[in-house]
Amino acid sequence: MTSQDLTLLSFKIGEDIFAVDALQVNHILEVPSTITAVPNTPVFMLGIINLHGNIVPVVDMRILMGNEKTINGADTSIIVINPNAEQESRLGLLVDMVKEVIETNQSELTETVTDGKKGLIDTFEGTLCINEEFIHVIDIKNIMEVIEK
Amino acid sequence: MLAEIKKQFYETTVKELEDINIKLSHEEVPVEDHPVLTEQIFTLTHQISGTGPMLGFDGASKLSRKLERTFYDIRAGQRNLTPQLIWQTKRAIEVLIQTFVEENSIQRQ
Amino acid sequence: MIDKFKAKFVEESMDNVHDLEEALFLLEKDMNNKELIERIFRAMHSLKGGGAMFGFNHLSEFTHHLETIFDWVRGNKLAVSTDLISLTFSAIDHINHLLKTGDLTNDEEIADQKAFIQRVQAFLTLTDSPAQKAGMTSVEASGAEAAIATKTYLISFIPQPELLQNGTNPLYLMDDIHALGQAVSIAYTHKVPSLDLIDNTSNYCIWQILVNTAESVNEIKDVFIFVEDECELHVDQIAETNIIGKPEINVLIEKALQHNLLLTPDDFKSGDWNKVQTKEPEEKKKVVVKEHKISSIRVTSHKIDELVTLVSELVTIQAQLSLYAENHDDPVIGALTENIQKLSRQLRENAFDISLIPLQSELMRFQRLVRDLSKEQNKDIDFVIEGGDLELDKNIIENLTDPLLHILRNSIDHGIELPEERIAKGKSPKGTILFKAFHSGANVIVEISDDGKGMDTEYIRQKAISKGIIEADAVLNEKEILELLFVSGFSTRDTVSDVSGRGVGMDVVRRKIANIRGEVTIESQVGKGTLISIRLPLTLSIIDGLLVKVADNQYVIPISSIDKIYALDPAQIKQSFNNVVIIDKEQVPFIDLRKVFNEPQHQTDIVQMVMVKSEDKKSGVIVDNVVGEYQTVVKPLGRYLKKQEIISGASIMGDGTISMVIDTSRLLQSRKNIKVTG
Amino acid sequence: MAENFNIDYKKNNHELDITFTGQLTINTIKKVTESVKSQITDQSVVNITVKDVDNIDLTFIQLLHSIKHSGKKKGFAVNLSMTLPEDLESLIVNAGFGNLLKQNN
Incomplete structure (x- = not known):
């Protein structure tokens, strides 16, 4: 089979490259001027934003991935994913930089080797190797679980 | 596949309508058969008005909705199945069958 | 394409199953009710048919056996029993399952279904049910054939042009009226246009029929039952006896036709028969046939959600517009904004009503x-x-x-x-x-x-x-x-x-x-x-709220739970032990939102306290200041913030910023728990 | 659908004879009307004969009335002669159109 059955959107957090299933991505946004902080929530929960009249919570992927540097730069963006195709489960992921859309094959994924990082995310869909760069494909279900915990 | 579904729907529905019409054609429909008949007509017309439009039987569905509504009322005890009503129902069903046949032939073209 | 039909079938069938369940409940209370039995039989029958049609083979096979059972029941070959009803209830569960999952794929489930079918078939082998010989006492028609008095009615049948479009043949309707008794039809054809204008699939005729019959008005109206959407119909009694054929009546009819003026019941008031009005007919008594339009349509809930969301967005944008109009002193925009506000309010109320x-x-x-x-x-x-x-x-x-x-x-x-x-x-x-x-x-x-x-x-x-x-x-x-x-x-x-x-x-x-x-x-x-x-x-989405500020954030407190607002010196609350302030010599417990939300201490000279009540609890809620009253659309925070109990949603303000909606009953409970455990 | 109706036209001088037969119902009415429209032009008399009818419904009756109305408007005379099978005749009479059956109306 030569058909490309997997479309990914890759992004950078620090020096690492991650990706999510592009089909679940709704929007890519610049960081808005205000993110309304919701009191009494975990640090990674940055707050809520107004996305075309709807409320979308935003999490800081840098914190979820255990990265210490959390300063917003010119490339910092929010990837809004919509895992269950319902308003309720929309979620913004704040990342350092959105990279590109990758068309690939499920079979290209290899098992992700985690090196005992301090991040909160423990499972990945797999890792893709393109031009000697490793792209770790994020398991959105796992992210949701972590946030809801 | 769709053509097949249409064909099946068309055939079974027309057959059921004809069955009902035979019952309605009896000189007098016994009173104890009324509930059963009512239910039968209601269910069938309900089905037609529900499924008909998506299979292209628009006119038939429109017509059957009238029957459905009336028989809904009868079923709910809000209207009596009078001999006149039975007669008009028979008429309506005849027209319904005819509409089905016409709409089916148009679809075939 | 086929999936769409499948989905539709499942949706319809769910209704069917619902109906089935309802009938079964009723049958349990009235085991000999033939109508219910028929209803159940029919439901099974359509599930079977539809199932086969849309590729739900297991469903079709399964319901086939149940259909047989109820066929036997309705043929008096099998009696309804509690066991049978219980079996059918379980069958309904299974049908539901089959509708949701489609055909069974797993061997175990297939075996289960087989076993179930055997149970169903067992019923069919235990058929000798002498108990069933129900003594069908047919109600004898009341034989007393009293000489029934006939009356004369005037029927006015004023069809709309589209009468003919559904295959109705109005000639038959007149014929049917004639079957009720002596009758005379008056057909008014003056509205038929000349050749260059005619659309010959439209109806242009109007009828009046005089009929002498023993039947009731309802019976007469039944003739027109399937055209009632396409016509205006009046049935008036005009005489206690048969007046058809009387010379006076014929004159009336002649004149009516000559002048193309419809007869009215008043024309038949005895003594007035010879005087035919040439003036315009009295305004006809309207209605009689009540509007009986399709009373409901099926819309997917998804569409309703979308509608409500769109309307909410509209309300939000309208608020932005109002804000703009306020800041720009333009009377035209002001007036327009007001109208839009009115409209969007109506639209909103409608939309919410639909979602009920x-x-x-x-x-x-x-x-x-x-x-x-x-x-x-x-x-x-x-x-x-x-x-x-x-x-x-x-x-x-x-x-x-x-x-x-x-x-x-x-x-x-x-x-x-x-x-x-x-x-x-x-x-x-x-x-x-x-x-x-x-x-x-x-x-x-x-x-x-x-x-x-x-x-x-x-x-x-x-x-x-x-x-x-x-x-x-x-x-x-x-x-x-x-x-x-x-x-x-x-x-x-x-x-x-x-x-x-x-x-x-x-x-x-x-x-x-x-x-x-x-x-x-x-x-x-x-x-x-x-x-x-x-x-x-009543609805989730709109509340009247009081907008308040706490640190950098704005919050909305539902007006319905607010009693009073006081201004306080922050020193008062700092000194307070036990979170109680004295107001008008009364001890009032309070909750400081800055504390609850882990914000830094108050730096201002004055704070405000909103008295909030919920159920039987009452407490002051300390905020930085009160901004004003707003009607807001409450948006859900989504699944990730469910843990944030005190905040039940958020609202988008006219300027696009977000304020959070406080759940007062939760807030007060949070205080109470402190008291209980402390 | 097969043409199961027939219209004959005969013109002489200023008279037009039209004969309708067969299915005179809503299914054929459009064609019938178009045909009649094209034939009635500047006659002073139109003689209509309706016979050998298989079926008839309101649309055809309306057509007859329409021709009459046109006649009044444009100034031509319309003579009608209609013979129907018994059942259809009673249907027409019961519907209040009995006057069409009388000759030379």
Whole structure:
């Protein structure tokens, strides 16, 4: 089979490259001027934003991935994913930089080797190797679980 | 596949309508058969008005909705199945069958 | 394409199954009801047919056997029995399963279905049921053939042009009237246009018919039943006797035709017969045939959600526009904005009204639960429903079902006693569970009460102490003790029972209800019974709120829960021990939102305190300042922030910023818990 | 659908004879009307004969009335002669159109 059955959107957090299933991505946004902080929530929960009249919570992927540097730069963006195709489960992921859309094959994924990082995310869909760069494909279900915990 | 579904729907529905019409054609429909008949007509017309439009039987569905509504009322005890009503129902069903046949032939073209 | 039909089929079938279940319930109470049997048979029949058509082969096969059973029943070859009804109930569950999953793929399930079918077939082999010979006493037609008086009626049949489009042949209708008795038809053709203008599939004619008949007005109207949408119809009695054919009448008809003026009942008032009015006919008495348009259409709930969302967006944008208009002194924009505001308000009310559905739609599941569980536990329970036609926001209903099921389970499992136990207590052996829904102000109250054991507060207290939820010496009144049931980790039973222990306790019930901004309370009396009451907002989406500021954020407090607003010196609250301030010589407990939200201490000279009440609790809520009153659309925070209990949603303000909506009852509860444990 | 109706036109001088036969119902009415429209032009007398009818319904009756109205408007005379099978005749009479059956109306 030569058909490309997997479309990914890759992004950078620090020096690492991650990706999510592009089909679940709704929007890519610049960081808005205000993110309304919701009191009494975990640090990674940055707050809520107004996305075309709807409320979308935003999490800081840098914190979820255990990265210490959390300063917003010119490339910092929010990837809004919509895992269950319902308003309720929309979620913004704040990342350092959105990279590109990758068309690939499920079979290209290899098992992700985690090196005992301090991040909160423990499972990945797999890792893709393109031009000697490793792209770790994020398991959105796992992210949701972590946030809801 | 769709053509097949249409064909099946068309055939079974027309057959059921004809069955009902035979019952309605009896000189007098016994009173104890009324509930059963009512239910039968209601269910069938309900089905037609529900499924008909998506299979292209628009006119038939429109017509059957009238029957459905009336028989809904009868079923709910809000209207009596009078001999006149039975007669008009028979008429309506005849027209319904005819509409089905016409709409089916148009679809075939 | 085919998937669309499949989905449609499933949707329709779900309705069918619902109907089936309802019929079965009724049949259980009236086992010889032929109509119900027919209804069930028909439902099975259409499931079978549709199933085959849309590739649900297992469904089709399965329902085929049930159809056979009910075919036998309706042919008096098999009697309805409790066993048969129970079997059919389980069959309905299976049908539901098949509809949801499509064809079975797993061997085990296929084997299960086979076994089930064998059970069904077993019924067909045990057919000798002499009991069934029901003595069909046919009602004899009242033989007394009294000389029936006939009357003369004037029928005015004024069809619309589209009369002919559905295959109606109006000539037959006149013919049918003639079958009722002596009749004469008057056809008015003056509206038929000349050749260059005619659209010959339209109807241009109007009829009046005089008929002398013994039949009633209704019987006459029945003739026109299937054209009633396409016509205006009047039937008036004009004489107690047969006047058709009288010369005076013929003159009347002649004149009417000559002048193309419809006859009116007044024309027939005796003595006036010769005087034919040449003036315009009296304005015809309108209606008679009431509008009977299609009363409902099917729309997917998804579309309704979308509509509500769009309308909410419109309201938000309209607020932005209002803000703009306020800041720009342009009278034209001002006026336009006002109109848009009015329109969007109407639209909003409409849209929310559409999303209301009757509670009824879920009641079947409750009835089913009560029936099944009481059978299983050998309890005798009368389940009474009041107010099932009450309408609620569909999102509320969706979220309400699980908690209600749980409460019902509790009532059956822990509440209602076994019949012998009840007799021993001097109660009727049959227990009652009352399900009651009604409006109360802007809220809807749903109550589930039972006349069972009730709750032993002392037992609950001890249990709470042993679980470390309260201190051994805590002084609690009865109400507060019952509140403990809602504390997470509390369960009145040690063993997790099959019925109500499915991981959902009252704490989850409360949380789920709170998700839809509802409140739950319990009242109970040992030996007498328990009442659980749920208070719900009418719709989820719009509230009148007071906008307040706390640190950098803005919050909305629902106006409905606000009593008064005071200004205070922050020093007053700093000094206060026990979070109580003295106002008008009264001790008022308060909650400082800065503290609750972990914000830094107040730096200002003045703060404001909003008096908030919820149920029977009342407390001051300290905010930085009050901004004003707003009507806002409440948006859900989504699944990730459900843990944030005090905030129940968010609102987008006219300028696009977000303010968070405070759940006052939660807020007050958070204070109370401190008191209980402290 | 097969043409199961027939219209004959005969013109002489200023008279037009039209004969309708067969299915005179809503299914064929459009064609019938178009045909009649094209033939009635500047006659002073139109003689209509309706016979050998298989079926008839309101649309055809309306057509007859329409021709009459046109006649009044444009100034031509319309003579009608209609013979129907018994059942259809009673249907037409019961519907109040009995006057069409009288000759030379």
